[in-house]
Amino acid sequence: MSRVYNFSAGPSMLPESVLRTAQAELLEYGTSGQSVMEMSHRSAVYDAIIKETEASLRRVLSIPDNYKVGFIQGGASTQFAMVPMNLMTTGEADYLVTGQFSGKAAQEAGKFGKVNIVASSKDKNFTYIPDVDAVEYSRNASYIHICENNTIYGTRYTKLPQVAGVPLVADMSSCILSRPTDVSKYGLVYFGVQKNVAPAGMAVAILREDLMENARTDIARPAMLDYKTLIDAESMYNTPPCYTIYMMGLVLKWIENEVGGLAAMEARNNAKAKLLYDFLDASEFFTNPVNPADRSIMNVTFTSPSPELDKKFCAAAAEAGFVNLKGHRSVGGMRASIYNAMPAEGVEQLVAFMKEFEKANG
Numbered sequence: 303m304s305r306v307y308n309f310s311a312g313p314s315m316l317p318e319s320v321l322r323t324a325q326a327e328l329l330e331y332g333t334s335g336q337s338v339m340e341m342s343h344r345s346a347v348y349d350a351i352i353k354e355t356e357a358s359l360r361r362v363l364s365i366p367d368n369y370k371v372g373f374i375q376g377g378a379s380t381q382f383a384m385v386p387m388n389l390m391t392t393g394e395a396d397y398l399v400t401g402q403f404s405g406k407a408a409q410e411a412g413k414f415g416k417v418n419i420v421a422s423s424k425d426k427n428f429t430y431i432p433d434v435d436a437v438e439y440s441r442n443a444s445y446i447h448i449c450e451n452n453t454i455y456g457t458r459y460t461k462l463p464q465v466a467g468v469p470l471v472a473d474m475s476s477c478i479l480s481r482p483t484d485v486s487k488y489g490l491v492y493f494g495v496q497k498n499v500a501p502a503g504m505a506v507a508i509l510r511e512d513l514m515e516n517a518r519t520d521i522a523r524p525a526m527l528d529y530k531t532l533i534d535a536e537s538m539y540n541t542p543p544c545y546t547i548y549m550m551g552l553v554l555k556w557i558e559n560e561v562g563g564l565a566a567m568e569a570r571n572n573a574k575a576k577l578l579y580d581f582l583d584a585s586e587f588f589t590n591p592v593n594p595a596d597r598s599i600m601n602v603t604f605t606s607p608s609p610e611l612d613k614k615f616c617a618a619a620a621e622a623g624f625v626n627l628k629g630h631r632s633v634g635g636m637r638a639s640i641y642n643a644m645p646a647e648g649v650e651q652l653v654a655f656m657k658e659f660e661k662a663n664g
Protein backbone atom coordinates (compact mmCIF):
# COMPACT_ATOMS: atom_id res chain seq x y z
CA MET A 303 0.00 0.00 0.00
CA SER A 304 1.25 3.48 -0.73
CA ARG A 305 -0.80 6.41 0.48
CA VAL A 306 -0.42 9.67 -1.44
CA TYR A 307 -0.23 13.17 -0.03
CA ASN A 308 -3.71 14.42 -0.82
CA PHE A 309 -4.01 18.21 -1.14
CA SER A 310 -7.72 18.13 -1.97
CA ALA A 311 -9.87 21.05 -0.82
CA GLY A 312 -12.50 18.59 0.36
CA PRO A 313 -13.28 15.85 1.02
CA SER A 314 -9.71 15.72 2.23
CA MET A 315 -7.15 13.76 4.22
CA LEU A 316 -8.02 12.23 7.57
CA PRO A 317 -5.36 11.47 10.19
CA GLU A 318 -3.88 8.05 9.52
CA SER A 319 -4.29 6.96 13.14
CA VAL A 320 -8.00 7.79 12.92
CA LEU A 321 -8.37 5.64 9.81
CA ARG A 322 -6.56 2.81 11.57
CA THR A 323 -8.89 3.00 14.57
CA ALA A 324 -11.89 3.03 12.25
CA GLN A 325 -10.45 0.01 10.46
CA ALA A 326 -9.89 -1.87 13.70
CA GLU A 327 -13.45 -1.12 14.82
CA LEU A 328 -15.08 -1.62 11.44
CA LEU A 329 -16.52 -5.10 11.95
CA GLU A 330 -17.26 -4.82 15.64
CA TYR A 331 -17.45 -1.64 17.68
CA GLY A 332 -16.41 -2.44 21.24
CA THR A 333 -18.30 -5.54 22.32
CA SER A 334 -21.47 -4.56 20.47
CA GLY A 335 -21.17 -7.36 17.90
CA GLN A 336 -21.80 -4.89 15.08
CA SER A 337 -20.32 -2.08 13.04
CA VAL A 338 -21.21 1.54 13.82
CA MET A 339 -22.59 1.57 10.26
CA GLU A 340 -25.14 -1.06 11.19
CA MET A 341 -26.35 -0.07 14.62
CA SER A 342 -29.62 1.65 15.49
CA HIS A 343 -29.21 5.33 16.14
CA ARG A 344 -31.58 4.83 19.09
CA SER A 345 -29.37 2.18 20.75
CA ALA A 346 -27.55 2.87 24.00
CA VAL A 347 -24.20 2.14 22.37
CA TYR A 348 -24.80 4.72 19.63
CA ASP A 349 -26.21 7.23 22.07
CA ALA A 350 -22.88 7.13 23.90
CA ILE A 351 -21.03 7.78 20.62
CA ILE A 352 -23.03 10.86 19.62
CA LYS A 353 -22.97 12.27 23.17
CA GLU A 354 -19.21 11.80 23.42
CA THR A 355 -18.68 13.43 20.01
CA GLU A 356 -20.58 16.51 21.14
CA ALA A 357 -18.79 16.55 24.50
CA SER A 358 -15.40 16.35 22.75
CA LEU A 359 -16.31 19.22 20.44
CA ARG A 360 -17.35 21.28 23.46
CA ARG A 361 -14.06 20.53 25.22
CA VAL A 362 -11.82 21.14 22.21
CA LEU A 363 -13.48 24.43 21.22
CA SER A 364 -14.33 25.49 24.82
CA ILE A 365 -17.94 26.07 23.74
CA PRO A 366 -19.79 28.14 26.36
CA ASP A 367 -22.83 26.56 28.04
CA ASN A 368 -25.28 28.98 26.42
CA TYR A 369 -24.50 27.54 22.97
CA LYS A 370 -26.26 24.55 21.44
CA VAL A 371 -24.68 22.07 19.04
CA GLY A 372 -26.57 20.51 16.14
CA PHE A 373 -25.48 17.82 13.66
CA ILE A 374 -27.37 18.68 10.50
CA GLN A 375 -27.56 17.04 7.08
CA GLY A 376 -27.26 18.89 3.81
CA GLY A 377 -23.74 20.23 4.23
CA ALA A 378 -22.75 23.85 4.56
CA SER A 379 -24.85 24.75 1.52
CA THR A 380 -28.06 23.94 3.39
CA GLN A 381 -26.88 26.26 6.16
CA PHE A 382 -26.83 29.07 3.59
CA ALA A 383 -30.65 28.76 3.59
CA MET A 384 -31.23 27.72 7.19
CA VAL A 385 -29.48 30.80 8.52
CA PRO A 386 -31.88 33.35 6.98
CA MET A 387 -34.91 31.05 7.45
CA ASN A 388 -34.25 30.96 11.18
CA LEU A 389 -32.26 34.04 12.12
CA MET A 390 -33.34 36.83 9.76
CA THR A 391 -35.83 38.15 12.31
CA THR A 392 -35.81 41.75 11.05
CA GLY A 393 -36.19 40.72 7.41
CA GLU A 394 -32.67 41.83 6.54
CA ALA A 395 -29.05 40.89 7.14
CA ASP A 396 -25.54 42.08 6.25
CA TYR A 397 -23.23 39.93 4.13
CA LEU A 398 -19.54 40.39 3.45
CA VAL A 399 -18.72 38.74 0.13
CA THR A 400 -15.13 37.48 -0.03
CA GLY A 401 -15.47 34.57 -2.43
CA GLN A 402 -17.76 32.05 -3.99
CA PHE A 403 -19.22 30.50 -0.87
CA SER A 404 -20.08 33.80 0.80
CA GLY A 405 -21.59 34.89 -2.52
CA LYS A 406 -23.76 31.78 -2.60
CA ALA A 407 -24.75 32.32 1.03
CA ALA A 408 -25.85 35.88 0.21
CA GLN A 409 -27.73 34.72 -2.86
CA GLU A 410 -29.59 32.06 -0.89
CA ALA A 411 -30.43 34.54 1.88
CA GLY A 412 -31.92 36.87 -0.73
CA LYS A 413 -34.73 34.35 -1.17
CA PHE A 414 -35.84 34.94 2.41
CA GLY A 415 -35.35 38.66 2.91
CA LYS A 416 -33.23 41.69 2.16
CA VAL A 417 -29.52 41.11 1.81
CA ASN A 418 -27.15 44.04 2.25
CA ILE A 419 -23.77 43.36 0.63
CA VAL A 420 -21.87 45.68 2.95
CA ALA A 421 -18.41 44.70 1.68
CA SER A 422 -16.89 42.74 -1.17
CA SER A 423 -13.39 41.93 -2.38
CA LYS A 424 -14.53 41.06 -5.89
CA ASP A 425 -12.72 44.13 -7.29
CA LYS A 426 -9.40 42.33 -6.85
CA ASN A 427 -10.63 38.82 -7.61
CA PHE A 428 -11.09 38.03 -3.90
CA THR A 429 -7.36 38.21 -3.12
CA TYR A 430 -7.87 40.15 0.11
CA ILE A 431 -10.21 40.59 3.08
CA PRO A 432 -11.92 43.99 3.49
CA ASP A 433 -11.12 46.04 6.59
CA VAL A 434 -14.00 44.99 8.85
CA ASP A 435 -13.73 48.16 10.92
CA ALA A 436 -14.28 50.38 7.86
CA VAL A 437 -17.51 48.62 6.85
CA GLU A 438 -20.80 50.48 7.30
CA TYR A 439 -23.09 47.91 8.85
CA SER A 440 -26.86 48.29 8.53
CA ARG A 441 -28.83 49.50 11.50
CA ASN A 442 -31.57 46.95 11.04
CA ALA A 443 -29.48 43.85 10.27
CA SER A 444 -30.51 40.67 12.10
CA TYR A 445 -26.96 39.35 11.80
CA ILE A 446 -23.67 39.84 9.95
CA HIS A 447 -22.52 36.92 7.82
CA ILE A 448 -18.94 36.11 6.86
CA CYS A 449 -17.07 33.16 5.38
CA GLU A 450 -14.08 33.08 7.71
CA ASN A 451 -11.72 31.11 5.48
CA ASN A 452 -12.16 31.32 1.73
CA THR A 453 -11.37 27.84 0.51
CA ILE A 454 -11.16 28.71 -3.18
CA TYR A 455 -9.18 31.96 -2.96
CA GLY A 456 -6.91 31.15 -0.01
CA THR A 457 -7.78 34.10 2.23
CA ARG A 458 -8.93 34.33 5.83
CA TYR A 459 -10.15 36.88 8.32
CA THR A 460 -7.70 37.83 11.04
CA LYS A 461 -10.16 40.26 12.60
CA LEU A 462 -13.90 39.73 13.06
CA PRO A 463 -16.80 42.15 12.58
CA GLN A 464 -18.07 42.89 16.08
CA VAL A 465 -21.16 45.11 16.27
CA ALA A 466 -22.95 45.45 19.60
CA GLY A 467 -26.32 43.70 19.50
CA VAL A 468 -25.83 42.20 16.03
CA PRO A 469 -24.73 38.56 16.10
CA LEU A 470 -21.93 37.40 13.84
CA VAL A 471 -22.64 34.30 11.73
CA ALA A 472 -19.62 32.54 10.27
CA ASP A 473 -19.16 29.77 7.74
CA MET A 474 -16.07 28.06 9.13
CA SER A 475 -16.16 24.98 6.88
CA SER A 476 -12.52 25.16 5.88
CA CYS A 477 -10.92 26.50 9.06
CA ILE A 478 -12.81 25.04 12.01
CA LEU A 479 -10.51 23.29 14.51
CA SER A 480 -7.42 24.67 12.77
CA ARG A 481 -6.76 27.03 15.69
CA PRO A 482 -8.45 28.13 18.92
CA THR A 483 -11.74 29.98 18.35
CA ASP A 484 -13.51 32.25 20.81
CA VAL A 485 -17.05 31.00 20.20
CA SER A 486 -18.53 33.79 22.34
CA LYS A 487 -17.72 36.27 19.55
CA TYR A 488 -20.28 34.59 17.30
CA GLY A 489 -24.03 34.08 17.33
CA LEU A 490 -23.66 31.07 15.06
CA VAL A 491 -20.73 29.10 13.74
CA TYR A 492 -21.42 26.48 11.10
CA PHE A 493 -19.27 24.19 9.03
CA GLY A 494 -19.49 21.31 6.60
CA VAL A 495 -17.37 18.56 8.13
CA GLN A 496 -15.58 17.23 5.05
CA LYS A 497 -12.64 19.64 5.10
CA ASN A 498 -11.17 19.36 8.57
CA VAL A 499 -13.38 17.16 10.69
CA ALA A 500 -14.82 14.00 9.17
CA PRO A 501 -15.93 12.29 5.97
CA ALA A 502 -18.66 14.17 4.05
CA GLY A 503 -22.29 13.99 5.06
CA MET A 504 -23.23 16.76 7.43
CA ALA A 505 -22.73 20.23 8.81
CA VAL A 506 -22.39 21.25 12.43
CA ALA A 507 -24.09 24.33 13.86
CA ILE A 508 -22.94 25.94 17.11
CA LEU A 509 -25.77 28.32 17.92
CA ARG A 510 -26.33 30.75 20.79
CA GLU A 511 -29.36 29.53 22.67
CA ASP A 512 -31.27 32.85 22.73
CA LEU A 513 -31.02 33.09 18.94
CA MET A 514 -32.45 29.61 18.61
CA GLU A 515 -35.28 30.38 21.03
CA ASN A 516 -36.12 33.69 19.36
CA ALA A 517 -36.07 32.49 15.75
CA ARG A 518 -38.12 34.31 13.18
CA THR A 519 -41.84 33.59 13.26
CA ASP A 520 -43.04 35.19 10.03
CA ILE A 521 -42.31 32.21 7.77
CA ALA A 522 -43.09 28.51 7.98
CA ARG A 523 -40.01 26.30 8.05
CA PRO A 524 -39.85 22.61 7.16
CA ALA A 525 -39.07 20.69 10.37
CA MET A 526 -35.74 19.56 8.91
CA LEU A 527 -34.68 23.18 8.41
CA ASP A 528 -35.60 24.37 11.88
CA TYR A 529 -32.68 24.67 14.31
CA LYS A 530 -34.85 24.32 17.40
CA THR A 531 -36.63 21.20 16.16
CA LEU A 532 -33.34 19.49 15.31
CA ILE A 533 -31.41 20.62 18.36
CA ASP A 534 -34.21 19.97 20.88
CA ALA A 535 -34.28 16.42 19.50
CA GLU A 536 -30.51 16.20 20.20
CA SER A 537 -29.82 15.86 16.45
CA MET A 538 -32.04 12.74 16.37
CA TYR A 539 -35.24 14.20 14.96
CA ASN A 540 -34.62 11.71 12.19
CA THR A 541 -31.77 9.30 11.48
CA PRO A 542 -28.55 11.28 11.75
CA PRO A 543 -25.44 10.57 9.63
CA CYS A 544 -24.32 8.05 12.25
CA TYR A 545 -20.99 7.01 10.80
CA THR A 546 -19.86 10.54 10.01
CA ILE A 547 -20.59 11.56 13.62
CA TYR A 548 -18.57 8.57 14.87
CA MET A 549 -15.64 9.55 12.63
CA MET A 550 -15.86 13.12 13.85
CA GLY A 551 -15.55 11.78 17.39
CA LEU A 552 -12.35 9.94 16.44
CA VAL A 553 -10.86 13.07 14.83
CA LEU A 554 -11.65 15.11 17.95
CA LYS A 555 -9.96 12.48 20.14
CA TRP A 556 -6.93 12.73 17.85
CA ILE A 557 -6.81 16.51 18.36
CA GLU A 558 -7.22 16.16 22.11
CA ASN A 559 -4.94 13.23 22.81
CA GLU A 560 -2.35 13.09 20.04
CA VAL A 561 -2.00 16.69 18.90
CA GLY A 562 -2.58 18.26 22.31
CA GLY A 563 -5.50 20.60 21.59
CA LEU A 564 -6.08 23.56 19.31
CA ALA A 565 -3.13 25.71 20.39
CA ALA A 566 -0.81 22.88 19.37
CA MET A 567 -2.87 22.34 16.22
CA GLU A 568 -2.45 26.00 15.28
CA ALA A 569 1.31 25.89 15.86
CA ARG A 570 1.55 22.88 13.53
CA ASN A 571 -0.63 24.55 10.91
CA ASN A 572 1.26 27.86 11.06
CA ALA A 573 4.56 26.03 10.60
CA LYS A 574 3.26 24.13 7.57
CA ALA A 575 1.81 27.25 5.95
CA LYS A 576 4.96 29.29 6.63
CA LEU A 577 7.11 26.69 4.90
CA LEU A 578 5.02 26.92 1.75
CA TYR A 579 4.54 30.70 1.72
CA ASP A 580 8.22 31.36 2.43
CA PHE A 581 9.11 29.18 -0.51
CA LEU A 582 6.55 30.90 -2.78
CA ASP A 583 7.81 34.36 -1.76
CA ALA A 584 11.40 33.39 -2.54
CA SER A 585 10.56 31.62 -5.80
CA GLU A 586 10.94 33.39 -9.15
CA PHE A 587 8.77 30.78 -10.79
CA PHE A 588 5.77 30.27 -8.50
CA THR A 589 3.69 33.12 -7.07
CA ASN A 590 0.86 33.52 -4.58
CA PRO A 591 -1.60 36.31 -5.43
CA VAL A 592 -3.04 36.89 -1.93
CA ASN A 593 -2.47 39.98 0.21
CA PRO A 594 0.13 38.61 2.69
CA ALA A 595 -1.79 39.70 5.81
CA ASP A 596 -4.89 37.80 4.66
CA ARG A 597 -3.30 34.52 3.66
CA SER A 598 -5.10 31.35 4.69
CA ILE A 599 -3.19 28.74 6.67
CA MET A 600 -5.45 26.02 5.22
CA ASN A 601 -5.63 26.71 1.47
CA VAL A 602 -2.56 27.99 -0.34
CA THR A 603 -3.03 29.12 -3.94
CA PHE A 604 -0.21 29.62 -6.43
CA THR A 605 0.56 29.82 -10.13
CA SER A 606 3.53 29.09 -12.36
CA PRO A 607 4.44 31.42 -15.26
CA SER A 608 1.80 29.93 -17.64
CA PRO A 609 -1.33 27.76 -17.73
CA GLU A 610 0.68 25.20 -19.74
CA LEU A 611 3.28 24.95 -16.99
CA ASP A 612 0.52 24.77 -14.36
CA LYS A 613 -0.85 21.75 -16.16
CA LYS A 614 2.58 20.17 -16.50
CA PHE A 615 3.24 20.80 -12.81
CA CYS A 616 -0.02 19.19 -11.65
CA ALA A 617 0.60 16.11 -13.79
CA ALA A 618 4.20 15.72 -12.62
CA ALA A 619 3.18 16.27 -9.00
CA ALA A 620 0.45 13.64 -9.19
CA GLU A 621 2.97 11.23 -10.71
CA ALA A 622 5.22 11.86 -7.71
CA GLY A 623 2.43 11.23 -5.19
CA PHE A 624 1.15 14.77 -4.54
CA VAL A 625 -2.45 14.70 -5.71
CA ASN A 626 -5.33 17.15 -6.15
CA LEU A 627 -3.17 20.25 -6.53
CA LYS A 628 -5.18 21.70 -9.40
CA GLY A 629 -6.76 25.05 -8.48
CA HIS A 630 -10.52 25.57 -8.41
CA ARG A 631 -11.98 25.73 -11.91
CA SER A 632 -13.00 29.37 -11.37
CA VAL A 633 -9.46 30.49 -10.45
CA GLY A 634 -7.05 28.20 -12.30
CA GLY A 635 -3.46 27.66 -11.19
CA MET A 636 -2.79 25.47 -8.20
CA ARG A 637 -4.07 25.14 -4.68
CA ALA A 638 -2.55 23.11 -1.86
CA SER A 639 -5.09 22.47 0.87
CA ILE A 640 -3.07 21.71 3.96
CA TYR A 641 -5.73 20.92 6.53
CA ASN A 642 -5.10 19.56 10.02
CA ALA A 643 -4.49 16.00 8.82
CA MET A 644 -1.77 16.92 6.30
CA PRO A 645 1.49 15.97 8.01
CA ALA A 646 4.41 18.42 8.00
CA GLU A 647 6.40 15.94 5.88
CA GLY A 648 3.75 16.26 3.16
CA VAL A 649 4.41 19.99 2.88
CA GLU A 650 8.19 19.58 3.22
CA GLN A 651 8.23 17.05 0.40
CA LEU A 652 5.93 19.16 -1.76
CA VAL A 653 8.26 22.15 -1.38
CA ALA A 654 11.25 19.98 -2.29
CA PHE A 655 9.36 18.77 -5.35
CA MET A 656 8.46 22.35 -6.35
CA LYS A 657 12.11 23.39 -6.05
CA GLU A 658 13.13 20.63 -8.42
CA PHE A 659 10.35 21.50 -10.82
CA GLU A 660 11.38 25.15 -10.80
CA LYS A 661 15.00 24.19 -11.53
CA ALA A 662 13.99 22.01 -14.44
CA ASN A 663 11.43 24.39 -15.95
CA GLY A 664 12.40 27.89 -14.81
Ligand SMILES: *Cc1c(COP(=O)(O)O)cnc(C)c1O
Pocket residue numbers: 312376377378379380403449451452453473474475476494495497
Ligand atom coordinates in the same frame (compact mmCIF):
# COMPACT_ATOMS: atom_id res chain seq x y z
C1 LIG B 1 -16.74 23.40 1.00
C2 LIG B 1 -17.34 24.63 1.51
C3 LIG B 1 -18.73 24.86 1.45
C4 LIG B 1 -19.68 23.90 0.79
O1 LIG B 1 -19.88 22.83 1.63
P1 LIG B 1 -20.94 21.68 1.30
O2 LIG B 1 -20.90 20.87 2.54
O3 LIG B 1 -20.44 20.97 0.08
O4 LIG B 1 -22.26 22.31 1.06
C5 LIG B 1 -19.21 26.03 1.98
N1 LIG B 1 -18.39 26.94 2.54
C6 LIG B 1 -17.07 26.74 2.61
C7 LIG B 1 -16.22 27.78 3.24
C8 LIG B 1 -16.50 25.59 2.09
O5 LIG B 1 -15.17 25.42 2.15
